[in-house]
Amino acid sequence: MVERAYNFAAGPAVLPESVLKEAQAELLNWHGCGMSVMEMSHRGSQFAEIIADAGERMRRLLVIPATHEVLFMQGGATAQFAAVPLNLAADGRSASYAVTGNFSGIAAREAAKFATVYTAYDGKANNYSHIPAQEELDVYSRSSYLHYCANNTIYGTAWDYVPEADVPLVCDMSSEIMSHPVKVGRYALIYAGAQKNIAPAGLTVVIVDRRYAGRESRYTPQILSYAKLIEKGSMLNTPPCWCIYILGLVLKWIEEQGGLEAMDQLRRERSSIVYDVLDNSRLYKAHAERGSRSMMNVTFRTGSDELDAEFCKGAAERGLLNVKGHRLTGGMRASLYNAMPVEGAKALAEYMKDFEVKHHV
Numbered sequence: 001m002v003e004r005a006y007n008f009a010a011g012p013a014v015l016p017e018s019v020l021k022e023a024q025a026e027l028l029n030w031h032g033c034g035m036s037v038m039e040m041s042h043r044g045s046q047f048a049e050i051i052a053d054a055g056e057r058m059r060r061l062l063v064i065p066a067t068h069e070v071l072f073m074q075g076g077a078t079a080q081f082a083a084v085p086l087n088l089a090a091d092g093r094s095a096s097y098a099v100t101g102n103f104s105g106i107a108a109r110e111a112a113k114f115a116t117v118y119t120a121y122d123g124k125a126n127n128y129s130h131i132p133a134q135e136e137l138d139v140y141s142r143s144s145y146l147h148y149c150a151n152n153t154i155y156g157t158a159w160d161y162v163p164e165a166d167v168p169l170v171c172d173m174s175s176e177i178m179s180h181p182v183k184v185g186r187y188a189l190i191y192a193g194a195q196k197n198i199a200p201a202g203l204t205v206v207i208v209d210r211r212y213a214g215r216e217s218r219y220t221p222q223i224l225s226y227a228k229l230i231e232k233g234s235m236l237n238t239p240p241c242w243c244i245y246i247l248g249l250v251l252k253w254i255e256e257q258g259g260l261e262a263m264d265q266l267r268r269e270r271s272s273i274v275y276d277v278l279d280n281s282r283l284y285k286a287h288a289e290r291g292s293r294s295m296m297n298v299t300f301r302t303g304s305d306e307l308d309a310e311f312c313k314g315a316a317e318r319g320l321l322n323v324k325g326h327r328l329t330g331g332m333r334a335s336l337y338n339a340m341p342v343e344g345a346k347a348l349a350e351y352m353k354d355f356e357v358k359h360h361v
């Protein structure tokens with residue numbers, strides 16, 4: 001096996017090699033303080049510097065307006081499925097959900113425990129291969145918010161526009177955050193489990209407009225209260241210190257690469273290399289409809305479960321790891337996150353072509 005394989009896992013996922021090396025170099029002794037980031041007090045001055053740095057880099061890269069706070073939380077995107085309604089639609093108010101995949105469906109079902117949920121769209125009939133156009137959305141006008149998932153990690157679809165609604169917008173950006181510039185001011189709230197594109201597992205980034213914090217019910221747990229976390233600077237309790245530190249390093253790396261415009265260019269380049277193969281193939285079929293394709297997760301299949309399995313096995317032998325699709329879709333999935341080198345996409349494309357030649361029917 002090559003020293004570093006190309007890892008196409010959907011999350012936890014590839015991180016920039018230079019970041020891993022930087023973390024390795026300062027693992028035992030962070031900036032001469034005599035200990036590792038894992039060992040220091042979260043209340044100490046060193047960690048205060050680390051968390052402030054990560055927050056500032058988030059703000060700079062995403063051009064986050066002063067109206068919005070950055071919070072570092074735990075419990076993954078899944079905890080936000082509950083936190084969002086518990087803060088924004090407390091006391092039985094209503095919310096609209098566009099269901100375009102697995103996670104937005106789970107989010108809607110979780111919200112239904114706390115709020116009255118209206119389905120603004122449900123892609124079940126097309127097996128979540130399609131992202132609705134604006135006209136296909138049916139948002140209940142008295143909803144506290146409209147929730148949607150920008151990039152559907154499992155099905156490999158993505159919204160290429162920001163939906164318009166007369167209600168506040170909430171977005172799950174877990175598998176695409178920091179992959180392109182976003183107009184943060186259009187959102188009441190953005191959240192992302194960090195382990196897809198920006199950090200190790202254990203950290204959730206939340207960007208919330210302060211106007212929507214402080215509306216929770218008295219039953220909202222304090223650990224899920226945006227108002228409480230804003231008040232405590234994300235340190236109501238011990239935060240995931242190590243993850244926040246790595247996030248800071250990843251964000252520094254993104255800045256060095258040219259920021260989110262550069263990430264946007266790269267995601268286009270990587271994904272078009274793979275989609276080009278799919279579009280010129282008689283063997284592979286993409287899961288996503290053409291206008292609904294994700295640039296982060298490319299899903300495809302051969303039509304034969306045996307061939308799919310052989311494809312994945314052969315890929316691993318070439319150092320192309322974790323290309324097996326999620327069990328809901330079967331087939332293959334290549335996750336092409338920020339830290340995936342363009343060479344990785346090229347290596348996968350070459351393998352796909354070779355495999356097709358070898359198995360052409």
Ligand SMILES: *Cc1c(COP(=O)(O)O)cnc(C)c1O
Nearest residue numbers: 076077078103153172174175193
């Ligand atoms: C992975 C994922 C989730 C679930 O994230 P956890 O951090 O494991 O809770 C939710 N939404 C999207 C879009 C995801 O990709």
